[in-house]
Amino acid sequence: MRKNLLAAAAVVTAVGCLALTACNDDDAKSGGTRPSQSATGKPATSPATPQSTVPSVPTASGGGPKGAALAFGESSRTVGAGTVGILEITPATVVYVRAAGRVTPQHGTFAVVTLLEKSLSANPADEESPAKGGGWRWVAADGQSVPAGNGNAAKVVLEKYRHSGGIAPGASQVRAKIFDLTPAQARGGTIVYTDGTKSDDRWKVPAVDTGPQVAEVKQQLKP
Numbered sequence: 425m426r427k428n429l430l431a432a433a434a435v436v437t438a439v440g441c442l443a444l445t446a447c448n449d450d451d452a453k454s455g456g457t458r459p460s461q462s463a464t465g466k467p468a469t470s471p472a473t474p475q476s477t478v479p480s481v482p483t484a485s486g487g488g489p490k491g492a493a494l495a496f497g498e499s500s501r502t503v504g505a506g507t508v509g510i511l512e513i514t515p516a517t518v519v520y521v522r523a524a525g526r527v528t529p530q531h532g533t534f535a536v537v538t539l540l541e542k543s544l545s546a547n548p549a550d551e552e553s554p555a556k557g558g559g560w561r562w563v564a565a566d567g568q569s570v571p572a573g574n575g576n577a578a579k580v581v582l583e584k585y586r587h588s589g590g591i592a593p594g595a596s597q598v599r600a601k602i603f604d605l606t607p608a609q610a611r612g613g614t615i616v617y618t619d620g621t622k623s624d625d626r627w628k629v630p631a632v633d634t635g636p637q638v639a640e641v642k643q644q645l646k647p
Contacts (some may be wrong), residue, residue: 432479436609455642493614493626496634500625501544504590507513507620509549511591514540515627516598517635520610524602524645530575534644535562535603537629538585548590552609552620561616562629564609569616575604582644598637 494500499514517538524534543549552558560572585600601615612631616624 480512496629502619502625503621504549505552509547510545511549512542512544514541517637518629519633519638519641521645524580525647527576529604531604531606533605534604535610536641537601539599542596543591543593546593550590558568558618562603563614570603572601577602577604581643584644606618
């Protein structure tokens with residue numbers, strides 16, 4: 425189902441481009457020029473112009489079986505909230521801390537994951553909300569599943585990554601998801617995103633601080 429929706433979103437974008445091309449062609453024809461004629465008075469023929477084709481949109485960059493986890497830092501394309509638009513998600517950084525400002529984790533460790541999210545379609549795209557069956561969760565090595573914002577994680581605020589709502593076409597944002605984990609759960613794991621079609625994207629998370637924003641995230645977490 426998700427593949428069909430991604431393809432449909434690509435068609436909407438491509439149709440707008442084709443319509444614009446057609447309008448430009450009509451304007452050129454209205455400029456008063458006529459087709460050239462041969463000596464016999466018949467219009468000269470010109471080579472046929474191949475029709476434009478609509479490019480297909482890959483659903484993910486990973487080539488593994490359905491449900492297989494991508495490497496941390498690898499991008500995946502998914503359907504936007506309400507099945508509108510195409511959202512590309514790339515986990516960028518993970519940081520493990522035992523306190524975030526004056527907030528301490530209920531279970532022992534905060535895992536902060538930053539995500540680069542980009543809208544690739546002609547419509548704004550956003551994450552599907554947990555209220556509609558979407559959103560993020562952390563799956564530990566033993567299979568335990570923890571939703572984002574659990575425990576005291578919802579009390580942690582990183583101003584630089586505090587974004588919500590639809591992302592404009594072609595624009596991108598860096599957002600953060602925070603999990604309140606036990607020390608055992610914080611030894612690496614898998615983050616899972618569920619979109620509006622109930623399809624999952626998975627990424628393996630390193631067990632140590634990793635990514636280009638580690639220092640920046642730690643700065644944001646200072647009291």
